[in-house]
Amino acid sequence: MTTLLLIIIYVAFISLGLPDSILGSAWPSMFEMLNVPVGYAGIITMIIAGSTIVSSLASNFLNQKLGTYKVMVISVSITALALFVFSCSNEFWHLCLIGIPYGLGAGSVDAALNNYVALHYKNRHMSWLHCFWGVGTMIGPIVMSNFISNGGIWTEGYRAISIFQVFLVVILAFSFPLWKNMANKSNESVKNDINEKNSLSNFDDDLQEKVTLKSVIKVPGVLESVFIFLCYCSIESTTGLWASTYMVFARGIDVSVASSWAMLFFIGITVGRFINGFTSEKFGDKIMINFSVILIIISFVLMLLPIESKILVCVVFILSGLGCAPIYPCMIHSTPIRFGKRNSQALIGLQMACAYTGTTFCPLIFGLIVEKISVNCLPIYGLGFSVALVILLKVLEKKTKA
Numbered sequence: 001m002t003t004l005l006l007i008i009i010y011v012a013f014i015s016l017g018l019p020d021s022i023l024g025s026a027w028p029s030m031f032e033m034l035n036v037p038v039g040y041a042g043i044i045t046m047i048i049a050g051s052t053i054v055s056s057l058a059s060n061f062l063n064q065k066l067g068t069y070k071v072m073v074i075s076v077s078i079t080a081l082a083l084f085v086f087s088c089s090n091e092f093w094h095l096c097l098i099g100i101p102y103g104l105g106a107g108s109v110d111a112a113l114n115n116y117v118a119l120h121y122k123n124r125h126m127s128w129l130h131c132f133w134g135v136g137t138m139i140g141p142i143v144m145s146n147f148i149s150n151g152g153i154w155t156e157g158y159r160a161i162s163i164f165q166v167f168l169v170v171i172l173a174f175s176f177p178l179w180k181n182m183a184n185k186s187n188e189s190v191k192n193d194i195n196e197k198n199s200l201s202n203f204d205d206d207l208q209e210k211v212t213l214k215s216v217i218k219v220p221g222v223l224e225s226v227f228i229f230l231c232y233c234s235i236e237s238t239t240g241l242w243a244s245t246y247m248v249f250a251r252g253i254d255v256s257v258a259s260s261w262a263m264l265f266f267i268g269i270t271v272g273r274f275i276n277g278f279t280s281e282k283f284g285d286k287i288m289i290n291f292s293v294i295l296i297i298i299s300f301v302l303m304l305l306p307i308e309s310k311i312l313v314c315v316v317f318i319l320s321g322l323g324c325a326p327i328y329p330c331m332i333h334s335t336p337i338r339f340g341k342r343n344s345q346a347l348i349g350l351q352m353a354c355a356y357t358g359t360t361f362c363p364l365i366f367g368l369i370v371e372k373i374s375v376n377c378l379p380i381y382g383l384g385f386s387v388a389l390v391i392l393l394k395v396l397e398k399k400t401k402a
Contacts, residue, residue, distance in 0.1 A: 005178040006125060008171060009113055010132045015076065015168050016110060017136020018161050019083060019102075022144045026154040033153070034092045042364070044099050049360040051103025052110075056356060059111035059349035060212075069179040071112045073172045078105035080165030087159035107356070111349040114332045118348070119341055120182065123285060124277035126333040127326065131277070134270030138263075216346045219339060221399035224392045225331070225347070229355040231385045231392065232327050234362035235296060239324075240265055241363045242370070242378055243317055250376045251313050264314055268321020276326040285330040285337075289393065292330075295323030297386045303379035320382075328355075338400045 023030075027041045034040075055075075062071050082102035089095055117126050144157035216222055243265050247258035280288050299320035302312065335351070336344040362385075369377050 002182065005175065005182055006121065008175050008178070009117060010129065011168060011171070012072065012076065012109070012113060013129050013132045014136040014139070015079075015165055016106065017133040017138075018140045018143075018164065019079070019106075020133075020140065021137040022140040022157060022161065024141070026144050026148070026157060029148055030154050033090070034095075036092045040092060044095050046360060047096055047099035048103040048106075049356050051100045052107035053103075053353045053356045053360075055104040055107030056111050056349050056352035059108050059115075059352070060346035062108055063112055063115070063345045068112045068116045069172075069176065072109050073169065075105040075109035075112075076165060076172060077169050078102075079109075080162050080169055083158055083162035083165055087155040087157075087162060089155075107352065111345070111352045114352070115335075115345045115348045118333050118336050118344060123280045123330065123333040126329040127273045127276040127280055130329045131270055131273035134266065134273060137266060138270065212346065216339075216343060216350060219343075221338065221396050222347060222350075224396040224399065225335070225338070226351050226354040228331060228389060228392045228396065229328075229351045230358040231388045232324070232331075233355040233358035235382055235385045235389075236269070236324050236328075237359040238363045238366050239317075239320055239378070239382060242366060242375065245370070246375050246378045247313060250374075250378070251308075251310075253310065253313065261314065261317070264317040265321040268318045268323075269325045270321075272322040272325025273329060276329065280326065280330060280333075285334040286397070288326040289330050289334075292323045292326045293386060293389050293393065296320055296389075297383065299323060300379040300382040300386060303382075338396075 023041065023044065031037065031040060059071070066074070078101050082098050082105060085098045086095060086102070089098065113129070114126075117129050140161065143160055144154065147157040147160070148154060240262075244255075244258045244262035247253040247261060248255055253261070276288060283291075299316050302316050302319070305312070332348060332351070335347055339347055366378070366381050369381065
């Protein structure tokens with residue numbers, strides 16, 4: 001039962017990754033059909049990301065009212081409907097409008113499932129969960145390019161992925177007994193777990209006080225925790241978005257080659273999270289996070305070396321992807337341990353919101369740096385966030401003693 005439920009959650013995370021990467025692959029053919037400037041893709045992305053931030057912040061309230069299962073079914077249903085309407089749209093403002101429910105659906109289910117796995121499964125499953133998200137991000141462009149390259153249009157790609165989401169909703173609808181069974185086991189576990197380790201701000205668990213974002217923010221270490229997510233996602237999103245451009249203008253690599261080599265970063269993340277599923281249980285979240293930051297710093301230092309080598313470029317982006325891989329899942333998994341199980345949903349929702357904030361704004365900020373200075377600033381930009389990560393992690397470990 002537990003294993004079957006976990007498989008369903010894995011499939012749900014593939015579905016989360018599928019739409020995350022298809023806008024970029026479809027946009028070269030979309031903007032011409034929509035008759036808008038190529039730069040308008042950023043508007044849609046900002047609307048989706050902004051809505052995702054809102055739903056992430058609301059995830060604690062929704063989870064308390066509805067529970068993980070209902071939040072997931074409703075959120076995936078909204079996302080499926082939004083993707084289908086995307087596939088029927090022929091005006092740019094349609095996409096902007098549908099981007100709101102699109103983002104709202106994604107944020108709630110992301111935070112809810114992350115918290116659920118952190119509470120009920122071992123840390124290896126958290127790593128593999130995000131590995132499956134990476135699989136989704138790799139499958140999405142393949143589906144879209146298959147339709148476009150075979151004489152189809154971008155709307156067909158969106159429709160195909162919306163059908164997959166509908167299929168997932170059906171699976172989730174029939175999985176209710178599995179969620180109910182797990183909930184019963186969880187309730188028994190909570191009754192027996194009176195002395196919870198590192199309970200949040202020494203709240204009295206006997207008091208049936210609802211946990212709120214306001215109460216969570218006051219807890220020592222929470223602000224450091226959420227800013228770690230902002231810094232990490234800034235590194236991941238900026239590197240992923242600007243890798244190809246860096247290869248072309250800083251390393252002189254051909255455009256067609258650079259576009260394919262940029263995938264090395266995402267391959268590094270996906271493979272790294274698969275490996276982390278085995279290593280995190282042996283070494284623990286703390287060691288894996290610290291080791292990962294070291295790998296990221298090494299990769300950016302290598303980028304600064306004045307060595308003209310295509311092999312070095314490949315190594316750098318694979319290494320940076322491997323370094324990024326464990327941080328997100330390990331930080332999520334350690335949240336209930338650091339701050340208490342009963343408070344984890346509120347905090348993970350806050351962490352997701354900060355993560356999406358970094359993903360939304362920091363690549364855009366670096367884009368301004370590219371325009372004003374040079375894309376050669378990528379390693380310096382990355383090192384700045386890496387140093388911030390080191391400082392925040394040390395302060396967090398001191399405050400939470402975990």
